[in-house]
Structures are given as structure tokens and as C-alpha cells.
Amino acid sequence: MDWADELAASVSGPQVVNDSKTPSGTVHVGSLRGPVILDTITRALRARGIETTLLYGVDDLDPMDAQALLTPDAVEHEMGRPLAHVPDQAGDCHASYARHHAQVFIDTFAGLGILPDRYYWMSDIYPTGAIDPYIRLALDRAELVREIYRRVANVQHPAEWHPIGVICPTCGKVGTTIVTRWDGELVFYECRADHVTWARGCGASGWISPFGGNAKLPWNLEWAAQWGLFGVTIEPGGKDLSTAGGSRDRSAAIAREVFEIDPPLNVPYEFLNIGGKKMSTSKGRGASAHAFTEVVPPEQTRLLFLRPRPNSAIEFDPEGTDAVPRLFDEFDKLAAATAGREVKGELPAGYESIFRYSLLDPAADVAAEAAAFRADFGHLALLVQVPGVDVDGRVEAEKGSALTDRERAVLVERVRAARAWIATYAPERARMTVRDALPIEAGALEPDQRAYLAALAAAAEASPPVAGDGWQALIFSVAAGVGLANGRAFSAIYLAFLGRSNGPRAGWLLASLEPPFVLERLRDAADIKEVAR
RNA sequence: GGGCCGGUAGCUCAACGGCAGAGCAGCUGACUCUUAAUCAGCUGGUUGAGAGUUCGAAUCUCUCCCGGCUCACCA
Structure with missing residues (x-):
């Protein structure tokens, strides 16, 4: 994360960081990279004691040019009118189409801890005569101007x-x-x-x-005018704008030659690719902003966007991969390192900055956040699939003491994320389901494992365990009784119920099921191939 | 056609002129109640190709190949 701190170190004097957006429709996840970069730069500048103003503009006098969100009879009348003058199609009390859609992204920004000092609306600014x-x-x-365009x-x-x-x-x-x-x-x-x-x-x-x-003014001139009007010194731009001869070049030339001002420092940034392709709302779940923010909380989203240098494209494919759990793992690793705990593997340069800038609250107590206990996402993703499991209890036991309020809030967020991940992106191997019938994979059970399952059934019937820990104790004691290694005892249970050799804590899994079903399944698995033997 | 970014282990990436590395995945092993955890270990590479500069190149230069995005209408 040297990039933001390096940038902050390279400037002097008060800074005005700016970006603006045309409120033409909904925000997709990839388009959040710009705002996150903007905010990270602002935080880095302020961290160096540089007086910094963060502005965000709404280009709401731009013409309506996307008819997808208009009702058919509105197209003829509304297309080409300023977005600020188009009625809100959603009919939810916004003054205009522009206000409605701008509100969507302003809310999104706030949710990501991005808090501009001021939003400005071009529809408010033109009437003042400032332009x-x-x-x-x-x-x-x-x-x-014509010559510059040429x-x-x-x-x-x-x-x-x-x-x-x-x-x-x-x-x-x-x-x-x-x-x-x-x-x-x-x-x-x-x-x-x-x-x-x-x-x-x-x-x-x-x-x-x-x-x-x-x-x-046309777009390129309006942009340059904003720079002059607000004294913008730094403005990141997506690579669609930053290409040679593109909007940025035109606006910069207009700023210098027509308005006679210096254009701001550009920070060109690449986009977010999903599976090597540009993300687009029409290409499935990986691209859906809504699904994404359901699964990836704000701090992990910030991390995703601010960790790589802006000029490198981000490859992120949540669909059917462990990319989401790994993002959590990386966050936790940064937290651990920042708190001074030992971590496995290498740490990126400036890991403390990466962690600090990933935090939702810019004024957060970094040391306290770093030290806070966070349950492993992968582990939670399993726990939430076991019916009736006491997740809070499990996590507190893991921590070894009661959770603080903050830790409890993090847990709530992660449990919600884990559930959403299992429901959407998670690969099949992360999903755990108790099979209705004896899994075919149970055929791999060895004779001593089958004997164990039979013994376990007998013991459970003789003295029914009451809860998860009761089952867990029984699993161990029966294993000891028949002289079976614990690992093989557990894998026998998993094979019998889940068709796989591992799974979530077996005692709690069995406790969550109907007792007669458990006994029947244990015996079925114990009997398998008994004849063939 | 122009521009930008990238191509390093199965995946995601680091190293940016000085012994090619990490995480995850995979494989071994350990563990009588954290069992998809934890711990120990192992496997895995002609750094896209070729040429050049250099004592030394993943790193610098050039050419090419491949992938992606983007601009050339508007914003």
C-alpha cells in the first residue's frame, strides 16, 4: 500500500480531491473502486497532516441517454433532457431521476465509510452563475476548443x-x-x-x-470548469477516461489552454475483472452489486479495492471459488500483524496502512480494531450450516473469553455474510448437507469403522446423549472403547451422514438431527457390505 | 488502428539488477473432546517466446505471441 502513502508524500500544501459521476443508473461493484481510491488518498493525505477536502460531484445536468430505466411512454419525452429534470421513475419521493440514482450511490459510499466533505450538484451550481x-x-x-478537439x-x-x-x-x-x-x-x-x-x-x-x-458545458469543458471552480488538485480517473486522446487528455488541454489553469494530478485506475472479464450486471451473479455487498462487508470490500496498486487490474472471481473466504483471511492476517501477533507467510509492504485504510471508520482506534477477535470466515461458513448450533457460544469458546460489543457486531456481520456466501457463491465442497439416504461414498468405510458405527449406535440407544457436547463425548469414548483412532472415527461419521470424510463438529451435527434417524443411519452404514465381507 | 494493464507454482499474488518466494489448494504425518480446527513436514517453476545490455536479468532494451480493458459518438 505504498501507493497512497507515496502519493501523499509527493504533494505539499492543502489538497482538494474530487470526483464526479453522472447519476444515470445503478452502481455496480466494479465502479466502487474509484470512490475507494479517492477515499484512501484522502485518508493518506490527512494521515500526513495535509489539509484535505474531499468533494464529490453529481453531474445531473447531463442528458438522459439510457432508456432502460424509463417506462416506454416516457422515452420519447424524457430522453435527452437533463437528468435533474427527469421525474423519478421509482416514485419514491425523490425530486428527480438524478436525485434518486445519486442517492443510491451516496448511500453506497456512506456504507463503505466514504464520507465526502461536500456533495455538489451541477443543477444547483449552474443557476448561481458560478460557471x-x-x-x-x-x-x-x-x-x-475546436482545434483542441482536433x-x-x-x-x-x-x-x-x-x-x-x-x-x-x-x-x-x-x-x-x-x-x-x-x-x-x-x-x-x-x-x-x-x-x-x-x-x-x-x-x-x-x-x-x-x-x-x-x-x-459539454462534458470535457464542464470537467475542466469544475477543476477551476473548486481548485481541484487530485482527481483519480478510470482508465476509460485516462486513455490517450480520451476525456482526460481533452479536459486537461482545455483547462490549460482555454481556462488557463493547471489540471489536477491524475491517478489512473484499472477496473475489477470477474474471471478475467469485465464485470457487467448482465453476466450473472459474479457481477451483481447487490449479491456482492450482501456477501462482502464494507471493510473487506475496501481491502479488495485498495490493496493492489490502482494501475493494475483486479482479478476477483467469487463464483464457486474460495476468493471470498480468502479475502476475509487476508483481512484477519493484516489485523493480526498490525496488532503485533505472529502471522504465517509474508506481509505486504505497508501492511499497517492497508489495514488502517480498510477500516470503515476513518477515526477508528486502529490498535483496538487490530486486536479485536474475529472468527475465521471459513469456520463460520460451516457452523452456520449446522442446525441449532450455538454460534456465539462456539466463537466465545474459541476466543476463550466473552466477546466485546464490537466483536459481537463483527460476528453478526460475518455470520450474515457466511450465510449469504453459502447461499450464493460458495463452491459445492463448502456446502454441507446431510444426505437423505446412505451416501454411496459410505462404501469406502473400513470394517473397523463400521464396527465403530455399530458400537456408537448401541451406546447412543442405551444412553441417549442430550446435546452436542454429549454426542461429542460419546463419539470419543466409543472410539476409545473399540480402539479406533479419533480421526478415523470422525471420518466414519462424516461419510455416513455427509458422504465426505470431514465436516463440522460431529457431536453438534448429530445432536441437530432426529435421534431415530441418527440411529438408523449409523446402523445402515455399519451394515454396508457386511454380506460381501 | 491508437492507448493502458497484465502473462512468475494448480489458484491469487510478491520479489522490480544480486540464491524465484508466500498464502491458499494438493500430498505425508501428528493430535483421547477447537477435528474443514491446530501443529510438523513435503511436492510443485525453462518467470509467455526470442534476441540484446550486464560479472549477473523475472527485473533494463528491442521484437514477437497471448489475454484483458479502453478510446476513436456522447457523457
Whole structure:
């Protein structure tokens, strides 16, 4: 995790960290990497005592260009209008489509411990006139802007094109208009039916003031204007923007040449791949943000995103793998190392920073968090599958003392995550089911194991064990009685009930089942191949 | 076509000019009540290919191959 601390060490003076997002739809997991990086940088700067402001912008004057979330009859009317002016399709009391979707990601950020000092909404900022100086510069230097587009991005705008998008006073659309003239106070706009393929303009035209919220700058100029307006010094960007000739290059050139300001330091970051592929909501469970956050709590999600350097792609495939348990294991290892406990294997450079920045609360007591007891995720994933098991009791026994409130909260979170993992991503081998009939795998039982199972059945019938620990004691005492090694005794039980040679604590497993069923199964398994022998 | 990232053990990654390593998985073994835990040990590599620089290359240079993402319309 040298990357964030190195970055923090390389700057001086107060910093303004910024990012902004178009609230066009739902957030998927991969898109959380940017915000986590943003937040990690902010924490690293503050850790060095650098005065830092974290801003997050909502580009809600951008035109509606995705019709997937619109009702069919709304498409014709709403496509191309600013997101801030589109009614909330969900009808759950938000002022607009933009407010609704922005709220979704603001909530997501808060859930990940990302707390910008301020959110700003472009639909609030334009009417104040704060952007007007930038609009004037852009229009006065329209030829320069067109030249930058040609030079930097190889994009050829018509000679009449001006870098401003008027919100059509007739139909309210911003995506459909083009400005062809500027007289120093007013612009001449046309709302064209065929300006873009995804929205249809109304055909209106006329002279209008581009100031005070009547118009918005095109994306690349708006970005540069934000940098100037807020004095942004650091802004990470996804690699889709950071490519040569891409948005970042254009906006940086516009900032320098048109607005005459220095663009912020870029921190380009790669994306999250699922099984070597870009994650997308249409490609199954691995990509579903909802399922992901159900299974991976905030601190582990932060760790996933901030551990690798931003410029390397993250390979993460939760589906049918142990990737999720391993993420927990790594978190626990970092905690142990930070607390000064001995850990197996190597530690990444700056492991304490990685742990600290992974914590949900930026003001958390790192030492206390590191020292807190956390139950092994893999173990929990088993425990939660045993009916009636006292998970809290088991975990406290493992710790050796009562859990603190904080530890109990962590446990609750992990138990929920473990259940969700078993229900969704977990590979079959992590799932444990008591077979309805004697498993075929029980054929592998050796004669001494079958004799043991028969003895266990007899002993259990003679004196029924009352609970998990009763069964557990009986399993051991019968094993000792017939002279069978404990390991082989346990695997005999697992084979008989689960069809596998290992499993969760056998006593509690048997105690959770109906006693007659247990006896019958033990005898069935004991009798198997008895004839053939 | 341009750009970026990557290719190291079965998997995820580290090492970034000085003996190729860790975790997990796998395999052995130990364990009379933490039994998918814990402990001890083992296996596993022509570092994508080729050339170059160097006393020395996974590491630097060049060429190529492969994978992925991304841009070239808008935001």
C-alpha cells in the first residue's frame, strides 16, 4: 500500500480531491473502486497532516441517454433532457431521476465509510452563475476548443459548432441542441431532430443567453470548469477516461489552454475483472452489486479495492471459488500483524496502512480494531450450516473469553455474510448437507469403522446423549472403547451422514438431527457390505 | 488502428539488477473432546517466446505471441 502513502508524500500544501459521476443508473461493484481510491488518498493525505477536502460531484445536468430505466411512454419525452429534470421513475419521493440514482450511490459510499466533505450538484451550481465565466471563455475561444478537439482527440466538429449545450426552452432537452453562433451575450441554438441518435429534438431555434443555467458545458469543458471552480488538485480517473486522446487528455488541454489553469494530478485506475472479464450486471451473479455487498462487508470490500496498486487490474472471481473466504483471511492476517501477533507467510509492504485504510471508520482506534477477535470466515461458513448450533457460544469458546460489543457486531456481520456466501457463491465442497439416504461414498468405510458405527449406535440407544457436547463425548469414548483412532472415527461419521470424510463438529451435527434417524443411519452404514465381507 | 494493464507454482499474488518466494489448494504425518480446527513436514517453476545490455536479468532494451480493458459518438 505504498501507493497512497507515496502519493501523499509527493504533494505539499492543502489538497482538494474530487470526483464526479453522472447519476444515470445503478452502481455496480466494479465502479466502487474509484470512490475507494479517492477515499484512501484522502485518508493518506490527512494521515500526513495535509489539509484535505474531499468533494464529490453529481453531474445531473447531463442528458438522459439510457432508456432502460424509463417506462416506454416516457422515452420519447424524457430522453435527452437533463437528468435533474427527469421525474423519478421509482416514485419514491425523490425530486428527480438524478436525485434518486445519486442517492443510491451516496448511500453506497456512506456504507463503505466514504464520507465526502461536500456533495455538489451541477443543477444547483449552474443557476448561481458560478460557471458563467467558464462558459464565456469557452465561447470566446470556440475556435481554440475546436482545434483542441482536433489535435488531442482527432474529433472534427463543424466550424459552426460552439462548446455549449442549450437546454431547449421549448422541449427541455439538452442532448439535442447545437449552438451555431455567439454574439458576446447571446447564442443562437437549434434543437435538431437528428442531432443524436438516442433522442429527438423538437425543431425549435432562437437566440438565448447561455448563462445562469440556460445551458451547460459539454462534458470535457464542464470537467475542466469544475477543476477551476473548486481548485481541484487530485482527481483519480478510470482508465476509460485516462486513455490517450480520451476525456482526460481533452479536459486537461482545455483547462490549460482555454481556462488557463493547471489540471489536477491524475491517478489512473484499472477496473475489477470477474474471471478475467469485465464485470457487467448482465453476466450473472459474479457481477451483481447487490449479491456482492450482501456477501462482502464494507471493510473487506475496501481491502479488495485498495490493496493492489490502482494501475493494475483486479482479478476477483467469487463464483464457486474460495476468493471470498480468502479475502476475509487476508483481512484477519493484516489485523493480526498490525496488532503485533505472529502471522504465517509474508506481509505486504505497508501492511499497517492497508489495514488502517480498510477500516470503515476513518477515526477508528486502529490498535483496538487490530486486536479485536474475529472468527475465521471459513469456520463460520460451516457452523452456520449446522442446525441449532450455538454460534456465539462456539466463537466465545474459541476466543476463550466473552466477546466485546464490537466483536459481537463483527460476528453478526460475518455470520450474515457466511450465510449469504453459502447461499450464493460458495463452491459445492463448502456446502454441507446431510444426505437423505446412505451416501454411496459410505462404501469406502473400513470394517473397523463400521464396527465403530455399530458400537456408537448401541451406546447412543442405551444412553441417549442430550446435546452436542454429549454426542461429542460419546463419539470419543466409543472410539476409545473399540480402539479406533479419533480421526478415523470422525471420518466414519462424516461419510455416513455427509458422504465426505470431514465436516463440522460431529457431536453438534448429530445432536441437530432426529435421534431415530441418527440411529438408523449409523446402523445402515455399519451394515454396508457386511454380506460381501 | 491508437492507448493502458497484465502473462512468475494448480489458484491469487510478491520479489522490480544480486540464491524465484508466500498464502491458499494438493500430498505425508501428528493430535483421547477447537477435528474443514491446530501443529510438523513435503511436492510443485525453462518467470509467455526470442534476441540484446550486464560479472549477473523475472527485473533494463528491442521484437514477437497471448489475454484483458479502453478510446476513436456522447457523457
